[in-house]
Amino acid sequence: MSLLNRLGLSVPLIQAPMAGVSTPELAAAVSEQGALGSIGVGATDANGARAMIEATRARTNKAFNVNLFVHGAATADAVREAAWLDWLTPVFAEFEARPPSALRTIYKSLSDDPDMVTMLLEMAPRVVSFHFGLPSFEIIAALHDRDIVLMATATNLDEARAIEDAGIDVIVAQGIEAGGHRGMFDPVAADDALGTIALTRLLVLETKRPVIAAGGIMDGAGIAAVLDLGAVAAQLGTAFIACPESAADDGYRAALTGPGAHHTSLTSLISGRPARALANRFTGLAAAIGNRRPPDYPIAYDVGKALNAAAKAKGEYGFGAQWAGQGAPLARAMPAAELVQLLRTELQRCRNAV
Structure with missing residues (x-):
């Protein structure tokens, strides 16, 4: 079964889990339109994460993604x-x-936060994703036992192979164009700074996992482009900052324009x-x-x-x-549901033009 079918998605689109910006309201609005909404809980504790999951579930019964940080100890x-x-x-x-x-x-890393792991196993969100690295094989196995789809960010082929070897279901190919934190496993290692196009195609050809492309994608044409490269979906973050459901403050919204x-x-x-x-x-x-x-x-x-x-x-x-x-200059301010509908229309227009 394809990833889209497994999660009940009708749009090959994931709203990026921007910690501090993505909200239950935003994630739910995206999921209700047939895409995959996301909440970022890496900047909170287990109780805060539980509250965000509950708030999202109160607004949608569709699948959504819960993203966590798995950084090395400071x-x-x-x-x-x-x-x-x-x-x-x-x-x-x-x-x-x-x-x-x-x-x-x-902030605690998931690897050092047993309370967060316990909460995830209890709440069992449909999708959990990791940024900055990977948790232990024991945590991965426990989450899989709860039938949770697991995704992790890679910025290069070595990280993607580590994700594949760990049994993670989906690789998120984060190009250098992407906003927010680089998902590099080792922040002091040399960064090849691969762009979204090169990285996506490389991981599609060199790994056996579904690949989601992320970085610089702002409209339906961008989604169509990465699908043509073999990605199963596109992840957009900056595109959703200007939505009224995001937690971006007035200064952030003004700076975006x-x-x-x-x-x-x-x-x-x-x-x-x-x-x-x-x-x-x-x-x-x-x-x-x-x-x-x-x-x-x-x-x-x-x-x-x-x-x-x-x-x-x-x-x-x-x-x-x-x-x-x-892609920040291409941001469009509108409710999240309208943006997903517009992205769907733009994507279909690109497909029809082929």
């Missing part, structure tokens, strides 16, 4: 963290604030891991970073969030984690 470095805080102190002072006195590891949308960049400044964001005041700090290195993910995110909060309190939205892909 290495605390007091000297490096103190230097990072000192560097950012003048920026905080601009907003009459001070940085935190110390930094915390604010501004000049920064044409100049996205990969940065580790905000969270400690490479992530593609709209050009804003935070990403602009890269010009003065010198040889400094941010603390490990997610330790760096602790001060990044504090700086954003201090700036927003003074009316400055340029220090948010405004994740977006290279």
